């Protein structure tokens with residue numbers, strides 16, 4: 001088995017700005033915003049919130065990641081519970097449903113505060129509808145308000161302030177987050193007060209993405225077997241009505257073998273797993289998505305978990 005090197009973790013560049021930010025005319029909310037989770041997405045979002053003069057209080061499991069934000073003007077707290085105490089609206093942006101639940105129900109978690117009157121909790125981590133409903137219920141039982149705000153887009157789109165926000169739950173929270181959403185996203189959609197809907201829509205979009213990437217990878221792998229130039233295929237694809245900016249970009253990454261993580265492969269496979277669980281509960285048959293999930297799972301086993309989802313091409317070429 002070939003040795004696969006992990007992609008380099010890029011340090012957050014506190015000085016880089018999305019080009020679109022200057023044109024957005026953002027008037028920052030007076031409220032204090034808590035932020036739990038300073039991974040690639042979380043840090044990019046918080047960096048821009050600080051730049052647009054929002055008051056931000058942060059926490060991250062690996063505490064070292066907080067320092068650049070403290071230097072830039074954010075306050076740091078020792079636990080998620082402390083962040084909730086210090087903020088009016090708290091965003092969470094961690095890897096998966098388990099992490100999202102730990103931060104709410106776990107030791108030193110959000111619900112340890114018991115009384116969440118005048119607090120709002122916004123879940124940005126990609127999670128399934130059931131997890132979102134559990135979190136929402138927990139927050140409401142403590143008199144807090146809950147919004148799921150799923151972020152659709154890559155790390156580059158986050159850096160460019162071009163995410164799409166899919167929100168559901170408490171409409172007043174959605175409105176109070178306006179200046180934050182305007183900072184990080186090109187579009188926001190409120191999908192109704194029923195918690196779970198935004199998670200469903202996000203996972204449905206991820207299904208389209210996952211299946212498309214595997215199709216693209218297999219087609220390019222076949223071209224490669226025929227020794228047809230992948231760049232030629234991509235140039236021709238660009239002329240067709242099938243083209244999309246994302247598939248063109250991913251095709252170029254596959255051709256170059258550049259799998260710098262924009263949307264990590266492990267996240268893609270997590271999303272497909274969540275999709276299949278959702279479908280299972282409905283007896284909805286999704287054979288193509290099941291196979292797609294197996295393809296991503298196998299690519300993970302080959303050592304490409306932390307690479308971009310486009311690394312699925314490596315497996316197709318075997």
Ligand code: NA7
Nearest residue numbers: 037038039040041042061062093094095096099102125126
């Ligand atoms: P990253 O860069 O992989 O970062 C993951 C973040 O989640 C990072 O801050 C982690 O803390 C944190 N994390 C993961 N598990 C836990 C648990 N159990 N408890 C506390 N914190 C945890 O992911 P991205 O930033 O790209 O993506 C984040 C979400 O946005 C994801 O759901 C995407 O789909 C959308 P660490 O620094 O490792 O201590």
